Amino acid sequence: EVQLLESGGGLVQPGGSLRLSCAASGFTFSSYAMSWVRQAPGKGLEWVSAISGSGGSTYYADSVKGRFTISRDNSKNTLYLQMNSLRAEDTAVYYCAKDLNGAVVTATWVTDIWGQGTMVTVSS
């Protein structure tokens, strides 16, 4: 069974850092691009970042560029999101998601498998 399991969320003070992890199973991890999508409480979905299957190409939303870093360890089938300089507006459930099409991130970006999400709360 294809599965994604996020971890690492929690309460952090403004300006602090947090690293999210997403453990993948049930598919050839390196063959697929992966992404992070977040959802603030009571709000809609917001794409955060994406990474190619090899890890060689990364993409970020303007709202997190320069503060967040996406990475992956294909030997461990794990996706990461390092979040620095956190702000109150970063408070959200963070989902990791698997690309439907393959290893390359393209304009036809679409995800077919999502994790259950991990909550990040930025507050003093």
Added chain:
Amino acid sequence: QSVLTQPPSVSGAPGQRVTISCTGSSSNIGAGYDVHWYQQLPGTAPKLLIYGNSNRPSGVPDRFSGSKSGTSASLAITGLQAEDEADYYCQSYDSSLNVVFGGGTKLTVL
């Protein structure tokens, strides 16, 4: 304000047909980029419902269909059922903003 505009809510009685619109612009849907739709049941992660404008993943009932024309797209649900009550999101690509989602539409089954 979302780049893709959806109605905040729609409703319908069991068995009826409802549609959810997704309006974009010449830099996203109108530029020819595909539109995809996700269903989010209360308290759960989003689920892919329609990809590539009109394709259904395996396991999605054919009661769900998608279409695209010009700068807009639509999701149609026929034979409405109680379990269809959820939030629905459209998603596409914007040439200046990268991946974009609609603001979401809450479907209420009366």
